[in-house]
Amino acid sequence: MSLALDDLRVRSLGACEYDSPFAEMLSTKRTSPHYVAEDDRVLVDDTVSVLLSHGVPIDQVPSFEAAGPRKKIYFDPAETTVGIVTCGGLCPGLNDVIRGIVQELTEHYRVKRIVGFRNGFKGLAKDARNSVTDLTLDAVRDINNDGGTILGSSRGAQDPDEMVDSLLIHEVDVLFVIGGDGSMRGAMRLVERVDERELDISVVGVPKTIDNDLPYTDQSFGFQTAFARATDFIASVFIESQAAEHGVGIVKLMGRHSGFIACYAALSVNEANFVLIPEVPFGLDGDDGLLCRVENRLREHGQVVIVVAEGAGQDLLECDGAKDASGNDKLGDIGLFLKDRITDRLTEVGLAPTVRYLDPSYAIRSVAANAYDSVYCVRLAHAAVHAAMAGRTQTVVVRWRRRFVHVPMALITGHRNQVDPDGDLWMSVLEATGQPATFGR
């Protein structure tokens, strides 16, 4: 996708006139290899030929605004009320982000009040006007030790006007939306209404996705925890299949449209023979189809391990077009389908398989963040707070090539991050599994 510098400009509510609590600390800071000053920018691309292809001076190639504290801020902290909402599916680290935001706003900016809206955007609907909770330091003290979100979450559409009314009733000046692509679309609808009503409310997003399917972010928070947890299940079916005469282990992992968890977890264990992801179609039948390849592998090695992302092979299943409350496609169960088809095939050819099938999806996304993700979450939380207090709106904070930056909200929903079948990650998977680039197609 080709971007121009102007596509990457983030919106501000207005001039920053209040001293930031970080003003003194920032007074001598300049850009260094370890710090990007607030008036510097971070390049989108990092490859020489791509940078040259823009054909413009370096300060005009696409770049992001650096995240971080500003010397001057837009909101007067003493008069500022902040809201937080978590939406969509669970993801490790949600509580860390909530806690990080509350700590930063309380201990440094000393804002007037922080409220949490319960159960996602539902908590901003008209009939949920009492479902706010005060987020104090006490309220968030140990929440990072638990998975899930203390605020609850939900799917399903809400009326954006009602949501803006709720912000006004609770006198919210800044709203943090922690959620995935759908949540960011919801947040943009909210911003439209805020603009139409000429309100002075900042809406800042912290992108969340267990599937790692949001663009302009190195890896989304919670992703590392998720694939690390997934490795336990792959290791289990590996051991089970090893102990059986004709052992087949199958693990289905989350990944609606993007197979990152499957790829990373499989590479981590490095014992999978087939990794099946939505980005790479495969066929079952024929001499080079999956069934024949599984049979051959079993005959040669006595054991097969398959890691399948939930969105893989959907074209092989009958789909009734059902949607969830947010309008996302309800997927067919590729894991159970493969388990049945592989069992039938191997039984037919007399191999009497022992098939172990695990679907640990919710067991993976509901855990607390690991130490790496906790660090990542707290740093995203800090970046989000600094962005909002400086008046940024319709903006999300992400880490891109190790730098924390601001991205216009529309860009994060513009396309999906997916495993590139021509890229080096998939190449590593092919190297590790020994599976062919395509089969049965």
Ligand SMILES: Nc1ncnc2c1ncn2[C@@H]1O[C@H](COP(=O)(O)OP(=O)(O)OP(=O)(O)O)[C@@H](O)[C@H]1O
């Ligand atoms: N196009 C849209 N316009 C307005 N609101 C939306 C839109 N898509 C989703 N939303 C709202 O955003 C919230 C979360 O959306 P969704 O359930 O799709 O999860 P998500 O944020 O994409 O997270 P994930 O995919 O990681 O579970 C829901 O309340 C949903 O109604």
Ligand SMILES: O=P(O)(O)OC[C@H]1O[C@](O)(CO)[C@@H](O)[C@@H]1O
């Ligand atoms: O069952 P739920 O809660 O709708 O969520 C399932 C989906 O949410 C995700 O975790 C995030 O989009 C997907 O991987 C999965 O398909």
Ligand SMILES: [Mg+2]
């Ligand atoms: Mg989504």
